[in-house]
Amino acid sequence: MKTLKFLLVGIIFGIILVKSEAVSWYRIYEMFKFESFHMYGIIGTAVGTGIILLLIAKQLKFNNLEGAQISVPKKDKGLYRYIIGGTLFGLGWALSGACPGPMYILVGTGAFTVLIVIAAALVGTYVYGSIKDKLPH
Numbered sequence: 001m002k003t004l005k006f007l008l009v010g011i012i013f014g015i016i017l018v019k020s021e022a023v024s025w026y027r028i029y030e031m032f033k034f035e036s037f038h039m040y041g042i043i044g045t046a047v048g049t050g051i052i053l054l055l056i057a058k059q060l061k062f063n064n065l066e067g068a069q070i071s072v073p074k075k076d077k078g079l080y081r082y083i084i085g086g087t088l089f090g091l092g093w094a095l096s097g098a099c100p101g102p103m104y105i106l107v108g109t110g111a112f113t114v115l116i117v118i119a120a121a122l123v124g125t126y127v128y129g130s131i132k133d134k135l136p137h
Contacts, residue, residue: 025097
């Protein structure tokens with residue numbers, strides 16, 4: 001039953017992303033060329049909403065699905081890894097026209113060529129997992 005709830009929320013979220021044109025290759029192209037505020041508005045709204053909801057959850061001491069109190073773990077400081085990782089993520093996003101979440105939504109809209117991008121993302125994830133211990137984290 002829990003899986004069905006998550007599936008339903010995912011379907012609704014996918015519909016919202018399609019209707020807001022957040023998965024549109026043209027909107028992503030406009031964003032990377034700094035020609036439109038549309039995508040920056042969507043991303044900024046998502047970040048702002050996430051911050052507000054996280055602060056509310058911490059203030060009201062909400063629990064996650066495992067029953068533990070919601071908290072944000074501290075991350076190691078490291079400017080270079082974030083710059084390199086963000087650059088690689090952005091390049092992949094710009095080249096494919098989709099970031100990881102909307103790739104699956106695009107398959108749902110009938111853009112089956114995105115399956116090639118999903119396969120490449122899975123291969124890249126596997127390669128990273130294989131060599132992550134050798135990388136400077």
